[in-house]
Amino acid sequence: MLTVIGEGLVDVVQRASGIEAHVGGSPLNVAVGLARLDHPVQFIGRYGRDAYGDSVAAHLRASSVMLPQGPDGLPTSVATALIDDDGAATYTFDLAWELPGLADRIAFMLQGTTLLHTGSIATMLAPGAADVLAAVEFAHPSATISFDPNCRPSIITDVDYARGQAEKFAALADVVKASDEDLAWLYPGRDVLESARHWLALGGSEGPAMVVVTRGADGPWGITAAGVAEYPAPSVTVADTVGAGDSFMAALLSGLVDRGLDGAQNRDVLRALSAEGLGELLAHAARAAAVTVSRPGANPPTRAELNGASGEG
Numbered sequence: 001m002l003t004v005i006g007e008g009l010v011d012v013v014q015r016a017s018g019i020e021a022h023v024g025g026s027p028l029n030v031a032v033g034l035a036r037l038d039h040p041v042q043f044i045g046r047y048g049r050d051a052y053g054d055s056v057a058a059h060l061r062a063s064s065v066m067l068p069q070g071p072d073g074l075p076t077s078v079a080t081a082l083i084d085d086d087g088a089a090t091y092t093f094d095l096a097w098e099l100p101g102l103a104d105r106i107a108f109m110l111q112g113t114t115l116l117h118t119g120s121i122a123t124m125l126a127p128g129a130a131d132v133l134a135a136v137e138f139a140h141p142s143a144t145i146s147f148d149p150n151c152r153p154s155i156i157t158d159v160d161y162a163r164g165q166a167e168k169f170a171a172l173a174d175v176v177k178a179s180d181e182d183l184a185w186l187y188p189g190r191d192v193l194e195s196a197r198h199w200l201a202l203g204g205s206e207g208p209a210m211v212v213v214t215r216g217a218d219g220p221w222g223i224t225a226a227g228v229a230e231y232p233a234p235s236v237t238v239a240d241t242v243g244a245g246d247s248f249m250a251a252l253l254s255g256l257v258d259r260g261l262d263g264a265q266n267r268d269v270l271r272a273l274s275a276e277g278l279g280e281l282l283a284h285a286a287r288a289a290a291v292t293v294s295r296p297g298a299n300p301p302t303r304a305e306l307n308g309a310s311g312e313g
Contacts, residue, residue: 002257003113003143004031005044005135006122007097008060009077010052016085021052023059024079024298026120026150029243033250033288033300034117035063039257042066044109044135045122046099052076068109072100093155097121097128106135113139114263117253119148123169124156136172144262144270147173148249151182162186170211171203174270175256177212177249196223209271210278212252214245214289220282225271229279234290243298244289250300251288255281 006027013020031043043065047053053076074096082090116139122132149166156162163186170176183192196211212222219233261270291301
């Protein structure tokens with residue numbers, strides 16, 4: 001069982017022509033991506049007893065993502081984008097991030113979990129961020145931990161606080177993925193690849209086995225104890241980049257699971273991953289992101305689509 005813990009929300013886009021609403025949230029997108037790649041996955045997040053909450057639950061269930069946490073009495077989180085006549089967007093956020101009763105149920109909900117992924121707003125925004133950190137600490141002795149900071153500077157504006165939170169989670173993670181934009185914001189004035197090397201050293205012998213940096217059109221780059229690897233971004237006609245990083249994250253984790261590298265008992269094997277093996281994982285994940293950017297919205301590929309994109313059977 002794979003577990004994703006984090007925020008789900010509804011993106012509401014207001015234009016002169018009308019209003020559109022789409023389910024989103026980085027961790028939620030990763031959960032959907034993993035399920036579409038045929039992995040049993042559960043999503044631990046929150047959503048309200050309202051129409052938007054119904055759409056969040058329906059979206060997850062449509063991809064066979066399990067929902068052990070039911071709706072609560074708070075409104076579903078919403079990110080609203082107001083698009084003016086020139087196409088510029090102004091964003092407002094109505095976010096509630098807490099996980100009532102999670103501490104009492106976490107041992108039950110994480111039974112059988114071999115990999116736990118989290119990131120983004122869930123790891124930064126109080127009071128829920130403390131519950132997420134506690135869940136990661138609980139899962140660490142038995143599960144592979146993955147983390148993607150997916151920073152939101154318009155929501156978490158204190159970069160010193162955000163850096164501290166990111167380093168807490170990175171030090172506990174086995175697999176870390178960040179965009180070059182994340183690292184440039186967290187560590188201004190420092191080369192992003194140097195920041196990735198810094199994260200690889202966090203936690204000492206208990207820290208990350210790999211740190212991967214996505215760089216848009218420049219393709220992904222990654223580092224392990226064995227060395228570095230990179231992969232050129234596949235050539236594709238881009239519809240938009242919504243959800244590309246989340247599709248990349250899901251496929252990166254899927255590749256690890258397919259190789260039997262999930263679970264704390266495989267931590268030493270994961271740490272011994274060769275640069276060549278890392279390169280294969282980057283290629284797999286980059287192809288998933290390429291499928292996603294080729295079509296509108298956060299729409300990660302199925303396993304059949306990804307195999308077709310890679311020329312596999």
